[in-house]
Amino acid sequence: MEKRWQFGSPDEGLMEALSAQLHISPVLAQVLANRGIADVRAGDHFLHNTLADMADPFLMKGMENAVIRLEQAITEKQRIVIYGDYDVDGITSTSLVYSVLRDLGASPQFYIPERESEGYGLNEGALEQLSRQADLLITVDCGISSHDLVQQFSPVLDMIITDHHEPPEQIPPALAVLNPKQAGCPYPFKELAGAGVAYVLCRALWQHHCHEDLPGYTDLAALGTIADLVPLTGENRILVRHGLAAMKEGKRTGIKALLDASNLSGKDITAGRIAFTAAPRLNAAGRISHATKGVELLLETDAAKAAADAAELSRLNTERQDIEHTIAQEAITQIEGQARGRDGVLIAYHEGWHVGVIGIAASRLVETYYRPSLVITVRDGIGKGSCRSISGFNMYEALQYAQDLLIQFGGHTMAAGFSVRAENIEALRRRLLDYAAAHMTAADYVPLVHIDKQLEPADVTLDLIVELSRLEPYGMGNSRPVFSLSGATVEEIRPIGREKQHVRLVARGADRTRLSGVAWSQAGLCDAIVEGDVIDVAFQLERNDFNGMSSPQLVIQDVHLPGRHIVLNRAVMVDIYMALKKCIPDWGMPVWQVRRRLAADQGDCYDVHTIYAAIVVLREIGVLKIRHDDDGPAYYFPILAGKMDLHASPTYELYCKE
Structure with a gap:
């Protein structure tokens, strides 16, 4: 593609100042300037900030009330329940708050809803049960959109909401609401993950209770921050940098077991490696089984038990990968079968797809087509969907544009979730295509x-x-x-x-x-x-x-490839097709061998780049297929049904000179 x-193209004077005063190369100076570093002071902060440079936690709106209520609960040995979410951000936030409260002398419990039966966030059944078991409920990574439920249960259950998602117009009437994005919150850094908001709460509580700054726990905050794909700038960058260093020390038994199971022992622990190897294992708990397994691993102090728990998460992750691969392939087949690969928005849906992996399947569609993508699983007439977007397409706004067709929705610019009645899915597709037509240009669908x-x-x-x-x-x-x-x-x-x-x-x-x-x-x-x-x-x-x-x-x-001259037309395609038919036997031929033979046979007639482009066209319209044999990919001719349209090939459209 x-x-x-x-x-x-940053300012030359700025780059010279950064290079000279920070004693860095012009290359690093330009990279910093490209990241929005506007002066030497900001560059120094970017390169050298520590935990001490984080803002005063009591600047966060609602923090004073939250800390006073938590102090009361700790002092009076009240029953505290942490209500989390089933993704990595929620799992780590739950583990973080639990660990700090335990270390301050409380005996907290935690509750995480089951993804398929309860869904995301607070639900009435869970609150009904917990209102009889707890004196204080703390949400982590959820709750900001649960105004009615909080209003319903607040007379019988004190609640502290900590969240980082976009707040709705009506903020829940909880005892305290901690979300730096809510109106009137003076906390300066707005892009914290759920684990980051939980860390700020724990930092304030520790300062109030112990009269010193919070020691440790950055490994848990970093794990959630990395997994939730928030910007690694400002305080997120500080937390992740310190958290990665803590992970390398290996003092938290559960995280060490997770890293061992992820084959990261002895390797440099980077945010990328955490995101692509360790975090998916934690995520698999909430996607395939129950997120409680992830929390239990992070809280485990027995090395043998932690190793067994981590091995179980690895097994679940392998199962998740297999399911995800199947769904992604079925979604691609559906889109190809409907010739929708070039639509402004892609929607694939099916009865009974596993709800825990449809978000990953949506990501695979984005990787394949570079289009905003929604994958929906339908059960009992209700579709649950997960969305992934591309630069320039605000998925949250797009769902708002179609909200009259949805049962509920929520999320961010680049990722969101929703539910919809099955009979409204096609209407949703049309509505989102209208939104895309109004907000996107052809250039927006070319990766940048x-x-x-x-x-x-x-x-x-x-x-x-x-x-x-x-x-x-x-x-x-x-x-x-x-x-x-x-x-x-x-x-x-x-x-x-x-x-x-x-x-x-x-x-x-x-x-x-x-x-x-x-x-x-x-x-x-x-x-x-x-x-x-x-x-x-x-x-x-x-x-x-x-x-x-x-x-x-x-x-x-x-x-x-500057200056490459490729010309395709129907005559060229017929020549290359006939040459391939002579070259490739019924059982197929390795790709490298086909390329070499065709370049030799047709090199006197056509430039090799034209030959290769023609082969790509035949693959795109389904005339030529690839299978993966033990010794590598091989071309073969499938049995065709119906006529093939050259203009259905993006490559042919690009180089066609008819």
Whole structure:
């Protein structure tokens, strides 16, 4: 998929000041400026802030009331219940508040609703039960949208709401509501995750109770913050940086077991590794089984028991991956079968899809089509949906635009959830398509790559990689920097990996500097690039350690081929199709062999890039298929039903000159 490149162009004077006064390279100075660092003081804070630089927790609206009530509950040995959510943010928030209250002498309990039967947030049945078991209820990562339920139960149950989701017009009439996004809250940092809000509450309580700042617990706050995909800037960055350091120390038994089960022991613990390996295991508890398992692991102090719990979460995560893969493939098949892959918004729905993984399936649709995507599972006439979006499409606003068709909804700009009657799903699709037509342009559906700076080949060094590590932890709002190189000549390109889904590329710069890179899950580059091509590369940088040697490695994000001249028309497509029919036997042929033979057979007639583009077109319209054999991917011709339309291929539309 062709991507647009957008180059950062910060103020030259600012970059010079950052470089000179912070004693950093011009490259790091430009990356900081691209991240909105407006002066030297802000740059110094970004690079050096500590927990002491976090705001006074009592600035958060409602904090004084919350702390006074908690102190009373601790002193009087009252019954406290923490009501959490079933995702990682909710699991870690629950564990954090539980741990702090326990360490202050309380004997708290916790309650997390079951995802499928109870759904997200407060529910009447749970509150009815808990009102007879508790004197004080603390919500974490939920509750801000539960005005009516809080009003109903507040006469019989004191409630403290802590949440970070967008507040509605009516704030629940709880004893205290902690949410930095609510109107009139002076707390300066608004982008805390649920675990971050819980940490601020615990920090205020500890200061009030112990007359010192909160010691530790940042590992739990960091785990929830990373998993919830909030911007890793400001206080989130502080919490995650300190939390990752705490995780490396391995003092919390449950987190150490989780990292061991995630094969992270002995490795550098980064936000990315937590997000892609450890967090999904915790998430699997709430998606496939019950989130209580995740809380129990994080609270466990016996190493053997924690190891067993972590192994169980790993098993659940594998099960979750299998279910998710099946649903994602069925959703893609549904969209392809309806020829909706180029719609402004994608909706796939089915009876009985597992509600715990539809959000991940929606993410897979975004990865495949780069379209806002909704995946809905239907049961008893009610559809529960999960949404993932792309830059420029506000999913929360889009659902507001269709709220008369929905039973309920909630979420953020990039991700949301909702429920809808099955008979309204098609009306929802039409409404969201109308919203997309009014708010999106064709360019918005082309992925954008933000380039921090163009480098020369000689700039790509291990020293630069070491310096750039000062930007960590990476995440939303502070992504790993992306650079570009121009005019590199490809010396080698080949697929790698068990299923040949990745690509190894070696190129030389104009100054003859040899550069090596890897492109993960971009096997299509082998359809577009041949050895000898001159390319522009967008990439991230990482250190590659192999056989006792260290070298810079490009992690390729995108490749542009300037001046490539591809012309497709019906005659070209017929020629390439007939050549393939002669080349590929009934049982198929390895992809690399087909490319090599066709380039040799048709090279006198067509440029190799035209040949490769024609093969892509035939794949896109279903004339040519790929299967994955033990020795790699292979092309074969399927049995076709009906006529194939060349204009259904995005590649053909791009290069067609009829």
